[in-house]
Amino acid sequence: MGLKRILLTASSVALAAGTGAWAEEITIATVNNADMIVMQSLAPQWEEATGNSINWVVLEENVLRQRTTQDIATDGGSFDIIFIGAYEAPIWGANGWLVPLNDFADDPDYDLEDIFQLVRNGLSDKDGNLYAVPLYSETSFTFYRTDVFEAAGVEAPTEQITYTEFADIVAKVHDPDNGIFGTCQRGKAGWGENMAFIGPLANAFGARWFDMDWQPQLDSPEWNAAITYYVDLMTNYGPPGATGNGHNENRALFKDGKCATWVDATSAANDVKNPNTSTVADVTDFFQAPKQETSNGTGWFWSWALAIPASSQKVDVAKDFLKWGTSKEYFEMVGETEGWVAVPSGTRQSIHEDPRLLEAAPFAETIKNAIFSVDPANPTRDPVPYTGIQFVAIPEFQGIGNYVGQQISAALAGQQSVEQALANSQQFAVREMTRAGYIE
Amino acid sequence: MARAVSNRTRALNTAVAGTLGFLMFFPILWIFILSFKTEEDAIRAPLEVLFGSGWTLDSFFTVQERSDYFKHFANSVIISLGSTFVGLLIAIPAAWAMAFVPARHTKNVLMWMLSTKMLPPVGVLVPIYLIFRDYGLLDTRIGLVIVLTLMNLPIIIWMLYTYFKEIPGEILEAARMDGASLREEILHVLTPMAIPGMASTVLLNIILAWNEAFWTLNLTAANAAPLTAFIASYSSPEGLFYAKLSAASIMAIAPILIMGWFSQRQLVRGLTFGAVK
Numbered sequence: 111m112g113l114k115r116i117l118l119t120a121s122s123v124a125l126a127a128g129t130g131a132w133a134e135e136i137t138i139a140t141v142n143n144a145d146m147i148v149m150q151s152l153a154p155q156w157e158e159a160t161g162n163s164i165n166w167v168v169l170e171e172n173v174l175r176q177r178t179t180q181d182i183a184t185d186g187g188s189f190d191i192i193f194i195g196a197y198e199a200p201i202w203g204a205n206g207w208l209v210p211l212n213d214f215a216d217d218p219d220y221d222l223e224d225i226f227q228l229v230r231n232g233l234s235d236k237d238g239n240l241y242a243v244p245l246y247s248e249t250s251f252t253f254y255r256t257d258v259f260e261a262a263g264v265e266a267p268t269e270q271i272t273y274t275e276f277a278d279i280v281a282k283v284h285d286p287d288n289g290i291f292g293t294c295q296r297g298k299a300g301w302g303e304n305m306a307f308i309g310p311l312a313n314a315f316g317a318r319w320f321d322m323d324w325q326p327q328l329d330s331p332e333w334n335a336a337i338t339y340y341v342d343l344m345t346n347y348g349p350p351g352a353t354g355n356g357h358n359e360n361r362a363l364f365k366d367g368k369c370a371t372w373v374d375a376t377s378a379a380n381d382v383k384n385p386n387t388s389t390v391a392d393v394t395d396f397f398q399a400p401k402q403e404t405s406n407g408t409g410w411f412w413s414w415a416l417a418i419p420a421s422s423q424k425v426d427v428a429k430d431f432l433k434w435g436t437s438k439e440y441f442e443m444v445g446e447t448e449g450w451v452a453v454p455s456g457t458r459q460s461i462h463e464d465p466r467l468l469e470a471a472p473f474a475e476t477i478k479n480a481i482f483s484v485d486p487a488n489p490t491r492d493p494v495p496y497t498g499i500q501f502v503a504i505p506e507f508q509g510i511g512n513y514v515g516q517q518i519s520a521a522l523a524g525q526q527s528v529e530q531a532l533a534n535s536q537q538f539a540v541r542e543m544t545r546a547g548y549i550e
Numbered sequence: 551m552a553r554a555v556s557n558r559t560r561a562l563n564t565a566v567a568g569t570l571g572f573l574m575f576f577p578i579l580w581i582f583i584l585s586f587k588t589e590e591d592a593i594r595a596p597l598e599v600l601f602g603s604g605w606t607l608d609s610f611f612t613v614q615e616r617s618d619y620f621k622h623f624a625n626s627v628i629i630s631l632g633s634t635f636v637g638l639l640i641a642i643p644a645a646w647a648m649a650f651v652p653a654r655h656t657k658n659v660l661m662w663m664l665s666t667k668m669l670p671p672v673g674v675l676v677p678i679y680l681i682f683r684d685y686g687l688l689d690t691r692i693g694l695v696i697v698l699t700l701m702n703l704p705i706i707i708w709m710l711y712t713y714f715k716e717i718p719g720e721i722l723e724a725a726r727m728d729g730a731s732l733r734e735e736i737l738h739v740l741t742p743m744a745i746p747g748m749a750s751t752v753l754l755n756i757i758l759a760w761n762e763a764f765w766t767l768n769l770t771a772a773n774a775a776p777l778t779a780f781i782a783s784y785s786s787p788e789g790l791f792y793a794k795l796s797a798a799s800i801m802a803i804a805p806i807l808i809m810g811w812f813s814q815r816q817l818v819r820g821l822t823f824g825a826v827k
Contacts, residue, residue, distance in 0.1 A: 165772030168783030362593040
């Protein structure tokens with residue numbers, strides 16, 4: 111009896127020790143959006159299957175960016191997986207802050223090739239090293255109200271129109287007396303807010319951030335034409351207080367039936383087309399973001415993706431989770447548990463071709479085509495030394511983009527002229543680029 | 551002699567004060583209302599929010615289901631009470647010394663302590679982050695207790711110093727002549743007389759520590775995150791979660807609001823007792 115008990119205890123201890131040795135606890139830093147909430151709700155399945163556990167740290171986007179930058183740059187090791195965007199992935203990867211994920215290509219079950227090439231490129235450095243795997247990707251297109259267009263006798267475009275034509279349409283559908291504004295565009299300052307719309311708009315007007323010698327071009331006639339157009343459009347046909355409106359605010363306005371048109375992220379389509387969350391689900395359709403002087407860089411490209419900081423001590427477990435969370439099986443699981451309309455878009459070819467998705471969300475095809483139409487490597491009419499459509503993939507852009515966003519927001523608020531805003535922006539950009547050593 | 555105040559002036563003052571009070575309270579009231587709405591109703595026009603939609607507790611349940619409120623709450627309690635307690639342990643002797651045994655540079659030391667509050671915290675974020683990393687204090691409650699104690703220490707010392715200055719030194723001298731030791735003098739003579747001031751200092755420090763968001767967000771991840779991190783997690787870059795954000799905010803501020811409500815008399819009495827009057 112005594113021996114039996116000793117053996118039983120010993121084997122229990124050995125089992126517990128063995129399990130403990132394999133079970134790891136990882137910490138994931140993420141933003142709070144619909145797709146990540148779904149991932150959090152499904153993650154217990156991965157925990158159960160692997161015996162590992164997850165600590166979720168959910169932060170506001172800007173706080174997350176600052177917090178993770180600080181932790182990675184100081185080798186803090188607080189996080190094992192971080193949620194980052196297409197701007198950070200190549201820059202942080204090139205700095206050696208992220209673990210390369212090239213070995214994902216060797217796993218036939220994962221099928222890395224199934225992830226859209228464009229998205230993989232956006233998350234890789236210039237040497238092709240992959241540093242993050244996408245949960246969802248987006249470009250921009252135009253949301254419009256079919257009922258409002260019909261009432262105004264406006265035919266929806268079937269091909270890419272110019273911004274001049276877009277302004278004509280907006281003027282016709284503008285009906286503030288009935289609470290419908292011709293257009294809602296981002297006005298809140300920030301490189302990820304108003305500049306996400308203004309960047310592609312400027313590209314369309316033939317503008318560019320820098321010439322081939324990295325000289326800032328913000329005082330060019332093209333920038334002036336683009337920003338003058340933006341300020342006029344929003345002043346005449348936008349909602350009041352537009353300088354306070356970012357993506358979320360405009361999404362709320364559009365879903366509440368206050369906007370006739372809105373050029374913004376394709377990733378908002380699921381929400382806007384969901385009758386449970388939107389009052390205009392049945393009367394919303396989409397067309398391509400307008401062009402002007404050129405069609406290059408007129409729809410932005412962005413991807414939210416998962417990456418592993420180089421400071422993580424649990425790289426293998428983190429990789430296992432990444433493979434699980436961005437696998438075909440995961441997206442299918444989302445479709446089956448949350449409904450196919452909730453499946454994250456713009457990531458995997460096989461998912462976008464799945465008949466269950468096409469039946470539940472017919473607009474998924476439009477989103478895929480829109481994403482395929484963008485080319486971050488050729489974002490402008492004239493040649494540029496950078497990649498990125500609504501951003502320039504250099505570390506200095508964040509500061510410059512924010513400053514220019516503030517200046518343009520001030521111009522929209524009527525606090526200064528467009529010329530003054532762009533002159534200030536040019537001066538700031540020249541100073542920052544000189545300080546960073548791009549120009550003398 | 552008290553000045554006569556006409557009924558008209560009194561009514562006007564009441565109306566102005568009431569309006570100002572309501573305006574200051576309105577954001578909290580609106581958050582409270584939104585927290586009982588669905589996400590779809592929360593984004594409607596204000597009148598529709600108030601009269602054209604139903605009321606629900608769903609957001610509170612969802613928030614509790616998705617985030618561990620009580621873990622964040624416990625962290626907030628430990629961090630705010632801990633930093634206040636440690637702060638008092640240091641501040642009472644320091645304030646006593648400055649008030650009753652001033653040295654040549656006491657005033658300079660007081661000004662220097664106050665000047666540390668003028669430094670933007672972000673200016674010392676990286677060095678403190680590195681120190682915390684090297685000593686294993688990142689994402690620990692003890693780490694936050696230390697940093698919040700240091701952050702609030704100048705305010706505690708200043709407040710206690712001004713309260714102690716109000717107490718006649720002769721009373722302490724009499725206690726000494728009666729044979730009281732230094733410990734007895736502080737514990738049995740000074741402290742009881744300074745209770746109102748100390749209570750308001752404690753309350754103010756707890757409120758400051760409870761609401762502190764810069765250090766608590768920057769030095770925590772999963773284990774020591776208090777309610778400030780809990781609220782921050784409901785702000786979203788893409789998607790609307792106003793109702794849940796409001797519910798999370800109400801859950802986070804409720805304890806400190808209730809505490810402030812019950813202790814307001816003490817707080818006001820203490821604040822008007824010392825130099826902050």
